[in-house]
Amino acid sequence: MTAIAQPDPVYLDPHAVAKAIGGKVIAGTNRVVAHAPGHKKGSPEISITVDPSAPRGLLVNCFSGEDPVAMKDWVLERCGEPAFTPGQKAEAHAAHTGLLKSKEAQKAFYDGHLTRRGFRLAVEYDYVDLDGEVLFQVLRYEHATESKTFLQRQPDGKGGWLGSRPDPIIYRWPEIAARPGEPVYVVEGEKDVDTLINAGLLATTAPNGSWPSDLSPLKGRTIFVIPDNDRTGTDKADKAIGLLQGIAKVKRVELPGLPDKGDVTDWLEAGNTIDQLQALAKAAMPAPANDNRPAGPELIHSGDFVRGFVPPDYAVDGIMQSGFLYSLTGQTGSGKTAVALLLALCTALGSPFAGRETKGGRVFYFAGENPDDVTMRWIGLLHEHALDADELDVHFIRGVFSVSEFLGHIAERDHVANRGALLVPRGSRLADWDRRDRFYVAR
Known part of the structure; x- marks a missing residue:
């Protein structure tokens, strides 16, 4: 394909371009912003960068769905110059911009399918490397009645955008790297x-x-x-x-x-x-490596099988892990409450339970509908072990309620830190409560 000759670039003065199209120069730059034809209010719809290496010396970027080539023709016409005719770019220009052949085949960024439906570009999130260079953007679009949506784009090396994204990086990478x-x-x-x-x-x-x-x-x-x-x-x-x-x-x-x-x-x-x-x-406790959700059959190499494994975090050595729900079951009068209270005491003291080490920590005991029975048993247990109730990090909650709703109250009182166990009676609503990396015992 024969390259189509273009007139030499002539309008390399940003102020002359701004005057010709009724725009303004961004201070300290060679960039001009202006309203597109037919637009008079709001943010500028087009940006023109004066760049001697660009075809005709101008790069035009549009933000409201206009055709960049048509906008470039409009700018040149207002400046008294012949229209721009896209053609095959010289190899020198491609090398200057760093434009790869794979990018040449990619489509220019387009969001007209959203703006025509009333979406507006609300925020541009820049993903930058450690040198501050924008590698790609995530664009947030909002609508008066519809849910928000997102697009992604990357610089095309010429001042415009491609409707694609290179390999991902983490957001706000420089800030993270600066604070190791x-x-x-x-x-x-x-x-x-x-x-x-x-x-x-x-x-x-x-x-x-x-x-x-x-x-x-x-x-x-x-x-x-x-x-x-x-x-x-x-x-x-x-x-x-x-x-x-x-x-x-x-x-x-x-x-x-x-x-x-x-x-x-x-x-x-x-x-x-x-x-x-x-x-x-x-x-918060470390997230468990296995959340016990069902999964389909999977063939895994030995290295992948063990990689990332987090050993069980036992609250009671060998029998109770942090982050799991355990149920004490048995007939009425078989000692469920007595076992739960002893477990509460051992956890608060960090002392062995049934000969097994405990992690120790703060305890919440949800006393349920019969707090008087729990109170009498607790007094007896403390008397037997010669302990002072005021010196133990154990907290009792009376009544029947939603545990998930009460958790917010506990957090507000700063009682969540250093917690070891939550002991919950029958009747408390656990079904609507996500597991929160402590261990629970439901009687």
């Missing part, structure tokens, strides 16, 4: 990352849940994974935990009182604080 060793919060979306970083924490995510193969920036750190409160959020959190186990200490942090489809930004905007979030994160 600090814990990192992993959340579902870029908005939540920005919320936490603006509050002084380190946070990251992956574009649409597509994690890079190189996770070395997170290696050796403590990672707090905060899921959104919906199925997608749970699945993405599970994926992140599975990928990060083995290279980092991973903890799952559930936010009490989070509304359906809510995220950490919603939780903070509802009046919760960063201090409360950090307390929940500090109290």
Whole structure:
């Protein structure tokens, strides 16, 4: 194919271009922004970069669905120049821009299918390397009546965009690299990352849940994974935990009182604080390597089989693991309450239970509908062991209620930290409560 000759670039003065099209020059740059034909209000729809290496010396980028070639013709016409005719680019120009043949075949970025339906571009999230170069963007589009949606794009090397994304990287990589060793919060979306970083924490995510193969920036750190409160959020959190186990200490942090489809930004905007979030994160236990959910048959190599395995974290050595629900069953009068109270005492003291070591920690005992019976038994147990009730880190809760709802109250009073066990009577609602990395005993 024969290259089509183009007139020499002549308009290399940004101020002359701005005057010709009624735009303005961005201070300190060679870039001009202006309204496209037919637009007079709001943000500028086109950006023109004066670049001697570009065809006709101009790069035109459009933000409202206009054809970039048509916009370039319009700019040239207003400047009194012949229209631009796209042709085969010279090899020297391709080398200058670093444009690869694989990119030449890719399509230009286009969002007209969204803007025509009333979507507006709300936020651009830049994914940058350690030098600050934008590798790609995630674009958030919002609508008055429809759910938000996202697109991705990458620079084409000429001042424009391609409707694709290169290999993924983690979001806010430079900030994480600049603070080695600090814990990192992993959340579902870029908005939540920005919320936490603006509050002084380190946070990251992956574009649409597509994690890079190189996770070395997170290696050796403590990672707090905060899921959104919906199925997608749970699945993405599970994926992140599975990928990060083995290279980092991973903890799952559930936010009490989070509304359906809510995220950490919603939780903070509802009046919760960063201090409360950090307390929940500090109290979280390491995420187990096996969450006991059913899975289909899978052929796994020996190395992959053991990689990322986290040994069981026993609350009572050999018989009770942290993060699991256990049920004490037996006939009436067989001693279930007595065993549960003894377990509470041993956990609070960090002393052996039935000859087995206990981890020790704070205990919550949900006394249920018959707190008087529990009170009498507890007094007797303390008397037998010559212990003072005021010196034990054991807390009793009376009445029948939703455990999941009461957990938020416990967190607000800063009673979650250093907890060892939750002892729950029959009748308490556990079905709506996600497992939270402590061990439970239901009588």
